[in-house]
Each structure stands twice: as structure tokens, then as C-alpha cells.
Amino acid sequence: MFTRSVSFRLILFSIAWIAIALVAGSLALSQIFRTHVENTFDKSLYSHIEELLSFGAVTDGKFVMSRHPSDPDYVRPLSGWYWEIAINGEAVSRSRSLWDQELDLKNMPRPKLGELVSFSATGPRGNAIRLSAETFTLPGLEDEITIYVSGAASEIEKTMEEFNETLFISLMALGFGMAAAVLLQIMLGLRPLKLMQSRLADIHAGRAERMVGDYPSEVEPLVKNLNILLENNAAVIARARTHTGNMAHALKTPLAILQNEAANMGDERCKILNEQIAIMKELITRHLSRARAAGGAGVPGLACDINDIITPLKRTLERIYVDRNITITFNAVADLKVMGERQDLEEILGNLMDNACKWARSSVSIIVRRNAHNAIIIIEDDGPGVPEDKMEEILSRGKRLDEATPGSGLGLNIVTELAELYNGTLNLGHSEMGGLAATLELPLIPEQ
């Protein structure tokens, strides 16, 4: 999952690159510094070579030292600071610090005349030393003399250690700083995408109908196209609904004419015609509802306030049932928004409320509540109610229990289908008022 994330990839590559650059840089810096330290060290060794040379003299064709350098390092035994003067690879004089040892001249380079060499080697007792050596000719001396001067390599290492430590700390600090900058940059850079994501979630949850807000020029075309797509989608659905609706309505008028003509025939044929017309009417209603609902469910950007649906329906039903003096009570709960297309929700609630009014003796009660995720709408009447064993039947088949009550027996069937499309449920039970209690649950728009 992480490997699919753009931020993860950007961060990974940036940090890998920073790490490689810093490691390579630190190695290079360390090497440059070491060269510099060694050069400085070598220079100080060279000054000792010159000093030693100035103390040397040739007496009777032999090399003698008039005196020894006064530096206490060259006196302290095995200090790492040594000098040795050799003629043809044989030591002729050496520092006190060498004590009873000699430099391993055989394994050391012997510089040519006039050449100054510097190198690292192992001294007596195995300690690392840094040497400089130069070969000279002295007047009166047949052979060339080579002067070796060494210093303890530990001094170089000590300086290097200090430097490396400082280098490490500074580069780590730099590395962390850069990583932080990368993170910040990616977060800021990808923020429009996050914003888009949350706006899309809003649309999906029905809190918005289209993407709004300012987006950077790289993202804006995407947002624009998404909005066009959303609008097209809505238009296609609207068109499909209009077509289905038009066809259904166009069929009904001829059906009405047929039915009325059939009534005049007044015999067995009339009965058959009427039955078939009734079946056709129910099929049209059912398929119209389904086609409309199938188009609406799952379309993002649809949210409806339950009150805005129940209030007009209540007003309408009170007029429809004006002769029967049915009192409809409704407790409105503010801001109860559910996901769904308005007309579908009107069908669900309209059919349930109409059903209650049809059966009620004098009153219908609509109670609206909410729990964590759902809006709960309980519609009760004080009619005769439905026996337990019939409830399953009316839900599943939408069968009319009492053929004497006018209206489509499909009402509850359609309600169940529509409710399920919106991830809702419909349950029937007994009302304390005496009749049927229909409990409808519909998912609320999630809080942001």
C-alpha cells in the first residue's frame, strides 16, 4: 500500500538521495582533510630533516652528528618521534627515542637524491608512524646519506577523529534538515490532492454536489473535468428518468381509455381486460420506480433533509384524506439529512404515510429520531393492524391484503426495494396505537 503512495515514493527517493550524497560528501571531505593534515605534518617533519642535516658533519670521510636535536620527543623512548640517518641502508645515527630499536629501513622506500618522500609505516613495537625521508650528498662524503624523520601517526589520527566527529554531527544535522524540508515540501505540494480527496468524499457523502475551491494550475484541469463528469452523470440520469417517465405516462392514457371502454362491454371479457389492465398498470409503476431508483442510488452528491420531505407529504395527505378527518402528527427533528435522491425518498415516505392514512381510523403518527448512523422514521396508525404471519407477505410480495382498499398493493414492495437501494431497512410491527408501525431506517450523511 505504501509503495503506491506518491508521497511515500517522493520521500523515499529524496531521503535515499540525501543519504547517498551526504555519505559520499563526508568521505570526500574526510579524505581531503586527511591529505591536508598529513601535508602539514609532513612539512613539520621536513623541518626536522633540515635541522638534522644542519647538525651533521663529515670528519675524515665519515659522517658524524655534531649534536642531537633538543626536542624532548626525540629523547623520550619509543615516543613515535624518531630520526635515523642511514648510509646505503645502514643506520649511522639515530634518535635516543628509538632506544635499542631501529627503523625497519629495508621495508621502507629509499628516496633518490634530492627527492623528498613521505609515507606511513609501522614503527618499533608496532605503532603507526608517519615518516619523511630525503637523500643528500655531503661534501667529503662518498656515499649519499638518507635522513628519516618520523612522528607518531596517532597525532594525525587524533586530529582526524576530531574532524570526523564534527563532520558527522554537522552532516547529520544537514541531513535531518533536508529530510524535514523534503517532508514539508511534499506535504505542501500534495495538499491540493488531499483537498481534492476530501472534497470528493464530501460529494460521495452528499455534503456537496460539485468540487469547489481554488486549485493549483496543475490540478485545476482535473477538478474541472471531474465537475463536468459529475454534471454529465446527473444529466444522463435525468434524461434516462425523463424517458422512462414519459414512456410510462404515455402508456397510461391508452390504458385508461381501454379500461373505460372495457367497462362498457359489461361481461366476462370486461373482467379479463380489467385484470390485464391492472397488471399492466402495476408493472409500469413497478418498473418506473425501479428504473428511477436504479439511476439514483449511489450517485454522489445527493442529500435530503427528512423534514423537507415529510412536511409537504403531510400537507398533501391531509388534503387527500380531508373527508376522513385523519390527524397526522409529526415531530420534526432539525437537520436530519439522509443520503438519497429526493424523489425516491418521497416515494418511500409517501407510500408509507399513504398506507398509514388508508388504514387509520382517525390518526397517524410520524416520529423521527436518529441514532449514530441512521435516521429512524416510525410511521404508525390506529387502524386494524396486520396479523404477524401476514407481515412477511406484504413486505416480500407487496400483495394487497384487503382488495377492498383502493390503491396499488405494490406500495410496500416498492418501499422495501427503494430503501434497500439506499442501504436502508423497513420493518413492520405492531403500534401501541393499535395499527401497523412501519419503521424505516436510512443512513445519515456522515458528519464531516
Place this chain on the structure above:
Amino acid sequence: MRILVVEDELDLQNQVKRVLLEAGYSVDVASDGEEGEFLGDTEPYDAVVLDLGLPKVDGITVLKHWRQNARDMPVLILTARESWNEKVSGFDAGADDYLTKPFHMEELLARVRAIIRRSAGHASPLLECGPVSLDTTTGKVTINGEGITLTAHELKVLSYFMHHQGRVVSQTELIEHIYDQDFDRDSNTIEVFIARLRKKLLPDLIKTHRGRGYSMAPVE
């Protein structure tokens, strides 16, 4: 009672007209929204049967126009559109009832009778005036519980008076509500009908207000 039927499908229009005529109403018809709107504006109807999907002007617009112009005759919407959304907008536009196609003619008649009765302020389908009673559902007239046979025109006149008891009804008003648009109206026939009603029912059931018209009220 005079009814306007606005329906663009001519077969259905004829069927509805025939049934309403058989039930004793006078019927005018219009085949598009414009004609329907004009008739509703100018003629006094006791009820209108209005289709919604009409040519030229749609039914809801026609209904809203009437209500804005204080034309308050009861209107029954007769339409193929059966969604609750459409029902709500129909009632909100000022409809008194709503019937979806296809429908049974008996249902249409019952609803037309009911909206006429309700708009005249009667809660029960049985209208009474003293010993005289009229069952609007069946058109049966009784006096002291005894059935009386009336001709179609006599029933129309009686029915109008029964719906508008206690109010003076001018002869013009009576003619307008009893005959349809194309009928050759003759005020003398009204006097004949009233005379026959007085004879068949009660002599002083319908009072004459000279120069103003007639009224019907329970006999003291």
C-alpha cells in the same frame, strides 16, 4: 352542475364527458392548456377535471393561473403522473384531488361529486334541506324518506340549490351552472323547472326574490 374537462387525448375526453353527462352534469371540454385556461377564466364551473400533460400550457401552470386570479372552483387532477413529488406539486398548486390513470369511471365520478360537495361546504354526501334530501353519490331524492323521481334537468336545478342553500341564486347564475357552453339558453325553462320542483317536492321549498332570483332554505 357544470364541469370543465381539460384533456388532450380525445378518446379519453369523450369517455369522461359521456360519463359525466350520464351522471347529470353539464360538460364543457378543452383539448389544450390554453383553451382550458380561458374557459376556466371566463365560465363559472362547479368543478374541473384537469390533465397535467397538456399541449401549449401544462396543467400545473393553468391551475396556478386560476388560483392566482381567484378562480376557486374545485379541481380534480387526472394524470398519468403518479409520483408523490407530482402529487405534492399538484396539491400545492391548488388541486382539490388527484386521480391517476388508468382509473375506474366510478372512482372519477365519486371524486368529482366529493370535490363539488366539499367546495360548497358540505361534509356529508347526503344533502338535506328540511324534509328534502339529496344523495349526491346516487342522485336519489327523497322527501320525508319517500323517493321522488326527477328528470335530469330538474335534478340539476335541485342539486344546485341543495349545494348552495340559504343564498340567493340569480337566474343567470343558475343557467350558467346548469347548461354547458353550447346550449341555447332560455330563461323561461328555468321557471318551468322551478315550478315543477315546487309541485313535486314542497310548494315553498324554493322562494322567489323578485328581480334577484331564487333561494332555497329549510322551511321553518
